[in-house]
Amino acid sequence: MRPRRSVLYMPAANQRAMDKARSLDVDAVIFDLEDAVAPSAKEQARAQACAQVRAGGYGHREVLIRVNGLHTPWGRSDFEAALDARPDGIVLPKVEDVATLEHYRDRMNDVGTAIPLWPMIETPAGVSRVDQIAAQDGVAVLVMGTSDLQKELRLPDTPDRQGLLYALSRTVNAARRHGRDVLDGVSAVLDDTEAFTRLCEQGRALGFDGKTLVHPAQVAPANRVFGPTAQAVEHARRVLAAWQAAEREGKGIAVLDGKMVENLHAADAERVVAFAEAIAGRAG
Incomplete structure (x- = not known):
């Protein structure tokens, strides 16, 4: 059993942040090459993330890399570099179909490397095909990308996340059907512990195993809510x-x-x- 109560994104362009993750009470860290990195810093971030994975020192924490999508100028090089660095998993943004996962799996077969894949469900197409995505070999964890999904669905930003409930529940159901862990999406709430805790409690009530995070201040509430009392x-x-x-x-x-x-x-x-x-x- 691998606890994944708290999974923290760290911008791979920020060396200090990646180093700090070694001392945080977090279950997993994701070195982010995608949203948190400006285009001009993509290649530097890739090199830093891979060097950080190789350096190790993260103890019990799972260490992952989130690559850019295949449709971007950096996606293929990101994935090749991540395979060579051998993190505990590779986070794949905006996975919408089985063909995308097959491409990644084929490349791993070519180089003789098997690394767990964490596809992100963050578009209407991804939600509609989440059961097929969850069923694929090599998939370990489903990750909700609620920020992008909210934008794609044109939803208002409400505390109850009412418009997202269908997508959240459908993704949890797919994960459970195929024996995968599933993580709730991030929240921008940083200065209101009670409000963030309520979001965690909602995610737990929906069946999520943990929550992806954007700030160390969110780690303790996530660990508390998603861990047993x-x-x-x-x-x-x-x-x-x-x-x-x-x-x-x-x-x-x-x-x-x-x-x-x-x-x-x-x-x-x-x-x-x-x-x-x-x-x-x-x-x-």
């Missing part, structure tokens, strides 16, 4: 104990605190405990 872990352990006791007695159900416990509850409890142990073991 101490009470949830304690309850999960009690559920497992009750279920295991029932199994030893040859029973198909158990009762805990006046509520029925079935195998689906036990499976969920196992996931909660494993998640907590993964975080605790990493900290140790």
Whole structure:
């Protein structure tokens, strides 16, 4: 199990920011070659991101590179350089169809390298084909690109994100159907912890595994909301104990605190405990 509660974009043109990520309590960092980098700095950012991946020192944190799209002047070179640097994953912007993923997979096959792909769902076309995208070999995580999607759909920027709910839920459903993790999109809220926490809680309620972030101040709320509470872990352990006791007695159900416990509850409890142990073991 790999916790992905907090996944922080860091502009690859900013060496200091990439270095700082080594000390942040974040689950993953994405060195961004796309939106956060001006055209004049693209090649420098590519070289810095790849050098940073090779330098390492990020401990438990997954380290990824977000490349520019294939339709841009930098996309192909970005992907080739990322393959050579071998990050933990490559984030692919604006994936809209299976053919795009096949191109990336074919290139990995050509060079004999297999790196997990994190396609971004950030256009109406991507949403419409998200199930096919999630089904492809090599896909590890689906990433919502809510800023671009909101723009494409001509939606107002409202705290409840009402206009995005269909796309968010459809992407979560596709991820679960094919056994992928799925991350909620970024938020520009930096100076209102309560408002940002509510966005995280909405994402968690929709089924997301974590949230992509744009600032270190967002890490703690994301970790808190998308991680299990101490009470949830304690309850999960009690559920497992009750279920295991029932199994030893040859029973198909158990009762805990006046509520029925079935195998689906036990499976969920196992996931909660494993998640907590993964975080605790990493900290140790």
